[in-house]
Amino acid sequence: MHGKRGPAFWFLAAFFGLFVLFLYGPTLTILVLSFQGPSGGLTFPMNGVSVHWFKNLFETQMVGDFAGSFQRSMVLGAAVMVVTVLASFSAGLAFRTRFRGSGVVFYLAIASLIVPSILISLGIGLLFRVLGWDSAWYSSAFGAHLTWTLPFGLLIMFAVFNRFDRRYEEAARDLGATSWQTIRHVVIPILLPSLIGVGLFGFTLSYDEFARSLYTSGTFNTLPLEIYGMTTNVTTPVLYALGTVTTGVSFAVIAIALVSVTWLRRRRARHGSDAGKAA
């Protein structure tokens, strides 16, 4: 374990390097190819460098409704994020005490993860059809996405509350804080980094969700559906430009979440504890 690196280390390090290359290589390739010249194709070589395909992307008549679907996915992702954070946090609080039916709710969450997405999509689609309702991205697809993000949120909250020191709460209560004040001024600030993490799951999983949107989004497509449609009838690098833009959005969201979590941790390390400083 300690001391010199053995051959096993170098072998596994090389394997890990290849794995990372395997993970990111293709994405980097389409990033490069999205700057293909106007006469370039779907593969190398590059025929010049341009932003032609990005411009092409924003001309709606060429590639369907990119702007509209992008907007819908952003709004939907934000809504799913907010509900995921609130509902998971609140359920996490509830699960700290044993209550009747807690087992059922827990197994529903697990079921929600393991039931294939297409079944949920199909089920919600059928339900709306049977009831004679129109499915839409803000109703049926919204619910479908929540069945995917909430279990992750709940499981994260379990892990977080398992490591949460309840003495902070007891201290707050002893000092006369009401339950709401305890949550607002003690629990939430301590858990904020984890809540940001749950939000990240909520937004990105919804923003990229395909299967659960398929039969639930009704007349207007969300972005992944639009992209999927394009794969069958677009054979120009505009597809890659779209890939670059959406991946860029995902990365921006991930970066914002990671930076704020790191910032919170640093700040806490600096100002956090006043233990031993009392007179």
Added chain:
Amino acid sequence: MSRINAWITYLQVAPLALVFLLFLVVPIATIIVVSFFDYNTTQIIPAFILQNYDELLTSPVTWRTYLQTIEFAAITWVLTLVIGFAVAYFMAFHVRSPTVQTVLFLICTIPFWTSNVIRMISWIPFLGRNGLANTTLLNLGLIREPLEFLLFSDFAVVLAYVHLYTLFMVVPIFNSMMRIDRALLEAARDAGASGWQTLWNVVVPLCKPGIAIGSIFVVTIVMGDFVTVRLMSGGQSASVGLMMMNAMSLLQYPAAAANAVILLLLVLFTVAAMMRMVDIRKEL
């Protein structure tokens, strides 16, 4: 007081429970009910018939498709397990600095938060007829003609599965490994175990929960998949999900629903078998 507290607890869990009830339980119940309905070319007709199941189960196409789906799931499971285990093992036991560990872990998980469809598309410049793989092999003189099986084939489907879902193995296995008391490894070595013996008799058994959770994720996702098969095989391979999609596009909703029920049973059966290995709730 305790009565009020109980009410507060129920209120706190209500939003979550309501979502699962409305968008998981009721829809699945709908599928089950509709699977017994009758249909014609324009509409579905409420009824109680077994014809949908009968037609499905007596068709050789169904059996072939299910077999293919199970085959995809099995191959993907083995590959993601081996790769995921090696990657997690490197991060957990060979990387010494916690900061580097966190960074590497993030590198492995970030793709999870990006679009799967885009990540599939991004294989085109690699695997296509004029893609990087073929060009390189041609230039090296290893092949004379472009390999046709790279894109739009079962090979491409499995490659994409491994690409997309290995991190579902890495994360839980890494999590299990980080909980292993390092003193156990030392004890094994002191007792004379070789590296492989320690790995096989100490590390692997203690990683079982992580392996089980990862396996459940990978197997259930692959079993229900249709996008990857559709995109990466170029319509040459089948999957149960695609079969349902075809029925849906022909407006044969009850037929799709019957297929969905059978797939659900298969998935639940598989998961139940894997769950026997692990109590998930203890693992958090």
